[in-house]
Amino acid sequence: MKILWILPYLPWPMTSGGKTRQFHLLRTLSERGHRITLLVQSKTEADAATRAALEPWLERLIVVPRRPLKHPLTVLAGLFAPWPLLTTVNGVSRPLRRQFEQLLSEPWDVIQVEHSYSLQPYLPVLQRAGRDFVLTEHNLESSLGGATYDRFPAWASLFVRYDQWRCRQWERKAFDAARQVVAVTETDARAMRQLTRTPVEVVVNGVDSRSFAEVTADSQGQRVLFVGNYEYAPNLDAVQWLLDEIFPQVWRHCPDARLAVAGYALPDSWAERWSDSRIEWVGFVPDLPRLQSRCALFVAPLRQGGGSKLKVLEAMAAGLPLVSTGQGASGLAVRDGEHYLAGDDAQALAAALVRLLLEPALAARLAAAARLYARQHHDWAVAGDELEQIYRTLPFTQEHPACV
The missing domain is CATH 3.40.50.2000 (Glycogen Phosphorylase B;)
Structure with missing residues (x-):
């Protein structure tokens, strides 16, 4: 045509x-x-x-x-x-x-x-x-x-x-x-x-399944990844919620956990507002699979927006265990406990992140199911x-x- x-x-x-x-x-x-x-x-x-x-x-x-x-x-x-x-x-x-x-x-x-x-x-x-x-x-x-x-x-x-x-x-x-x-x-x-x-x-x-097929999550690491375009307000809200309410609870149980914040138009003021050395301000990454392979989990604490989230699909296709709100997993036929762990408040999301950081076998099982789903239904x-x-x-x- x-x-x-x-x-x-x-x-x-x-x-x-x-x-x-x-x-x-x-x-x-x-x-x-x-x-x-x-x-x-x-x-x-x-x-x-x-x-x-x-x-x-x-x-x-x-x-x-x-x-x-x-x-x-x-x-x-x-x-x-x-x-x-x-x-x-x-x-x-x-x-x-x-x-x-x-x-x-x-x-x-x-x-x-x-x-x-x-x-x-x-x-x-x-x-x-x-x-x-x-x-x-x-x-x-x-x-x-x-x-x-x-x-x-x-x-x-x-x-x-x-x-x-x-x-x-x-x-x-x-x-x-x-x-x-x-x-x-x-x-x-x-x-x-x-x-x-x-x-x-x-x-x-x-998702381009071929590009993410060779990625293996760092199951022994403690790095959690979030990716977004920060010209889009729901991604700004997600990071602020992560750092104000969710990760302080994660650090009480996993003090060595790190958060990598990647994506386009990262605000310069954030590094001053949240100066904890366990936060990595990565910015835009042209080679996302390389960054994913250095991470243990992906978190999608989205409270606003619509459609389905390509960042979530890419994490699933890369075999990164996923913790997400319902909004983060919207538009996907995935189930809590089978493909990812769900939470819609700060306490539930923090608990899910801690659980997957401490239970690598569970994280690997969820990631395998999510990767298969992404390849079969969303290539x-x-x-x-x-x-x-x-x-x-x-x-x-x-x-x-x-x-x-």
Whole structure:
């Protein structure tokens, strides 16, 4: 198939779960012979390393710069436009609309738009042309009020409620306009079906099982790993909860335990706020398997967010025993005591971490079951199969049966 794939960010380097999903789905579809043009609006330029990573999987990479976050147009639209704040940040772009109008003059078997918040520049053009499109929603944004708005001051509460209302209205409009909506978990899909009559199907988040197959957890060590993108509020909350409430309890029983905090955009202030030498501020790691092999466990103390967590899948695929909240394991068909140990308060999570640090046989059994689950149900090949199956049902691919 000839696919026009549209993103509000460059999917390289893979500094977030969303970018990881995009890169591997593009790679998987390209390996199966599909011809993909990637249209990206990005706040960063596509440097040589980014192009070297992406262009082997693409027919074309087209990058349109995104205006600065504090641009007057963004501020005015954020206050007065009918779209939610996140949509105005990524929308109201004349250069992007013009580029899309040129691309739309070409024949496409599939037009795929990632995230409803990125749809605004394209929707009027698509509707005027009468063109169908697939819309993938990684999280139901209107349900993420705590994650999206927690940095707003208390005096902005009226604006927050207004913006949440705009978000719900925009989601319904975006879902209704699409030919097909794609969710990443069945829980999210059920919620989306309450908002629209458009069919909603699931394409699971995945993991590159090959990359993690040779990782062996350090069962004799005491290092616990957390990975996140710290531009995303739920990951900020997770680390703060870990260090304020969970790990002080762990250290009472396992004083030699260490916590490695890895990931993109690690706040500089954290090293001063939590100065304990048992905390390792790792930052972004391009070679995650190497770090995983130095760790005994993975912890996912997430209290906010949606979808399924790629960091959790990667830990499972690497054979790292997992301790997680229900939110951390959301969207996965894993069971407490069979694939991981669960806890939804600080005391339960600390107790689970202590137990696995002190019982390596139990840790190894859970890790083996989790690794098998990730390989069988969440390899990117599985996600690619699900997406191709959706494409085969679309009316615009039926017009070109040779493409499928």
